[in-house]
Amino acid sequence: MTDLLEARSISRAFGGLHVTDKVSFTLRPGDRVALIGPNGAGKTTLVNLITGDIAPSSGQFLMGGEDITGESIPARVQRGLVRTFQTTRLFQNLTVADNVALAIMQRRRITRRFFSGATERPDVRAEWSSLLARLGLARLAYRKVSELAYGQQRLIELAIGIALKPKVLLLDEPAAGVPRDEAPRILDAINQLSADIAVLMIEHDMDLVFKFATRVLVLAAGRLIFEGSPKDVTADHEVRRAYLGSYADARRAP
Amino acid sequence: MTDIAIDHVPGKRSIPFVQEGLGALTIIALGAVGCFLFPDDLALLTRLIGISFLVLSLDLVTGYCGIATLGHAAQFGVAAYAVGIACVRGVTDPVALLAIGIVAGTLMGLISGALIARFRGLPQLVLSIAVGQLVAALANKLQWLTGGSDGLSGILPGKVFGIYSFDMYSRTAFLFSLATLVVVFVALSRFVRSPFGLLCRGIKDDDLRAKMIGVAVYPRLVIMYGVAGAVAGVGGALTAISTGVVGLDSVGFERSAEVLVMLVLGGAGHLWGALAGALIFQIFEHIVSAANPFHWMTLVGLLLILIVVFAPRGLIEPVLMLVRRRAGKGRPS
Numbered sequence: 366m367t368d369l370l371e372a373r374s375i376s377r378a379f380g381g382l383h384v385t386d387k388v389s390f391t392l393r394p395g396d397r398v399a400l401i402g403p404n405g406a407g408k409t410t411l412v413n414l415i416t417g418d419i420a421p422s423s424g425q426f427l428m429g430g431e432d433i434t435g436e437s438i439p440a441r442v443q444r445g446l447v448r449t450f451q452t453t454r455l456f457q458n459l460t461v462a463d464n465v466a467l468a469i470m471q472r473r474r475i476t477r478r479f480f481s482g483a484t485e486r487p488d489v490r491a492e493w494s495s496l497l498a499r500l501g502l503a504r505l506a507y508r509k510v511s512e513l514a515y516g517q518q519r520l521i522e523l524a525i526g527i528a529l530k531p532k533v534l535l536l537d538e539p540a541a542g543v544p545r546d547e548a549p550r551i552l553d554a555i556n557q558l559s560a561d562i563a564v565l566m567i568e569h570d571m572d573l574v575f576k577f578a579t580r581v582l583v584l585a586a587g588r589l590i591f592e593g594s595p596k597d598v599t600a601d602h603e604v605r606r607a608y609l610g611s612y613a614d615a616r617r618a619p
Numbered sequence: 620m621t622d623i624a625i626d627h628v629p630g631k632r633s634i635p636f637v638q639e640g641l642g643a644l645t646i647i648a649l650g651a652v653g654c655f656l657f658p659d660d661l662a663l664l665t666r667l668i669g670i671s672f673l674v675l676s677l678d679l680v681t682g683y684c685g686i687a688t689l690g691h692a693a694q695f696g697v698a699a700y701a702v703g704i705a706c707v708r709g710v711t712d713p714v715a716l717l718a719i720g721i722v723a724g725t726l727m728g729l730i731s732g733a734l735i736a737r738f739r740g741l742p743q744l745v746l747s748i749a750v751g752q753l754v755a756a757l758a759n760k761l762q763w764l765t766g767g768s769d770g771l772s773g774i775l776p777g778k779v780f781g782i783y784s785f786d787m788y789s790r791t792a793f794l795f796s797l798a799t800l801v802v803v804f805v806a807l808s809r810f811v812r813s814p815f816g817l818l819c820r821g822i823k824d825d826d827l828r829a830k831m832i833g834v835a836v837y838p839r840l841v842i843m844y845g846v847a848g849a850v851a852g853v854g855g856a857l858t859a860i861s862t863g864v865v866g867l868d869s870v871g872f873e874r875s876a877e878v879l880v881m882l883v884l885g886g887a888g889h890l891w892g893a894l895a896g897a898l899i900f901q902i903f904e905h906i907v908s909a910a911n912p913f914h915w916m917t918l919v920g921l922l923l924i925l926i927v928v929f930a931p932r933g934l935i936e937p938v939l940m941l942v943r944r945r946a947g948k949g950r951p952s
Contacts, residue, residue: 418827437835439830442830443833454827454831459824467832468832476834483817
């Protein structure tokens with residue numbers, strides 16, 4: 366099977382500091398990969414490199430075998446490479462419905478229309494209303510995003526990601542800041558994603574990682590120090606050392 | 620199960636074209652009031668409508684896209700000069716002149732947009748001033764074409780549809796301008812609620828987010844600039860047709876600054892805000908400058924300070940809040 370996304374020896378230095386150091390990995394259809402690592406390991410930088418927000422100093426990204434290293438952010442999104450943000454980046458002055466509808470309309474290539482209906486177009490409305498209902502956001506549809514709680518905004522962030530029907534979905538700590546009782550909705554939504562897409566999730570909550578991931582990548586000081594099953598990751602010597610045992614202990618606790 | 624969940628999305632009853640129709644009726648009603656209350660001031664009201672187009676145009680760029688500009692009169696002025704030059708050289712049909720204004724405004728808008736939309740923040744603002752000054756300097760230097768500092772005069776348009784000639788009481792000019800405003804306003808109120816208009820508001824909020832849903836931001840902004848240029852072009856054309864002269868003031872920095880003030884006064888990001896700002900500022904300016912020719916600018920400044928302090932998002936905001944509250948009451952919770 367062809368790789369959806371391949372990173373080939375990606376490096377990025379800021380000044381003399383190697384934030385990302387010769388990172389290589391592949392994402393295949395159906396992959397559910399967790400990217401973990403201590404604070405400052407360069408996880409978000411790696412996501413920014415993948416999306417094209419920053420350019421690598423060396424190395425290549427390929428999607429479906431094609432080199433996308435030089436492509437702009439929107440071009441990559443149009444190829445199906447979609448991310449969510451760690452700190453929410455939403456259209457704050459628009460309603461929840463407008464936010465999701467814009468993603469849907471952009472995907473369907475109708476945002477160039479000057480005089481047709483927008484959010485309330487029947488086909489667009491049907492899509493965002495069922496998506497919002499699935500995430501438990503339906504009654505907030507016509508609220509301005511800036512009026513909502515942070516946890517709810519995280520869910521909208523995810524809704525936009527799903528609405529774009531990605532091939533590769535990068536989730537930057539989707540559960541951070543979400544209240545405990547709402548967190549399962551996030552996992553549910555991720556589990557309902559089409560089976561043939563690849564999902565890469567940065568996450569600190571190891572419970573969530575173990576429920577979600579079939580494969581774990583561990584990043585420390587910009588280098589990939591481990592790649593393997595969730596079962597093996599806590600046993601790995603180098604991973605333990607990178608974390609000074611914190612996660613390994615957390616796993617053992619009830 | 621999903622059906623029950625979908626029911627939680629509150630229904631949005633909207634009858635098509637009601638907003639557009641109400642907008643058209645409101646403008647016609649306002650025009651009628653102006654016509655009957657001030658039958659001797661139709662020239663002033665016509666001028667006021669001409670400037671309203673420029674404020675609407677600025678609203679598209681600043682209010683809807685978040686582009687800071689102090690050079691917006693360039694679109695208006697270039698269109699006014701193009702119309703004036705065409706008219707002096709023999710094109711006298713007012714509708715054709717209007718079309719020339721639209722084309723000239725659009726082209727100038729696309730050029731300005733291509734330069735200004737590349738940047739953000741202060742560099743953008745400075746660049747917009749530079750573009751405006753460049754156009755103003757050209758209008759001054761190309762004396763053989765534009766009349767330079769004397770202005771371009773002798774613009775004598777023919778009859779509208781071959782029937783209504785422009786009279787010295789500005790009746791035809793006023794009705795022609797008002798009718799054009801109704802058409803443009805209806806088109807714009809549809810446009811700003813289109814997918815493209817909504818996307819522009821999104822870009823204003825967060826352009827990185829817009830890129831991350833796959834939007835190439837820069838071309839969108841340039842297109843929006845082109846649309847805004849067309850609207851400004853309408854205003855420039857109507858002003859040239861109705862006053863019969865085009866002067867350097869129509870491209871000047873002061874004009875750009877003044878319309879920005881009008882927009883902020885009325886409320887950026889709403890078409891009604893732009894219109895209200897243009898109306899209120901110019902009527903206030905007219906009354907106060909007649910009452911006190913020496914200190915009227917001071918009073919205008921005072922008014923602005925009061926508005927920025929008490930209604931920082933423009934005069935339209937409290938009105939919109941009332942409308943929303945009433946709409947909220949009507950809806951079952």
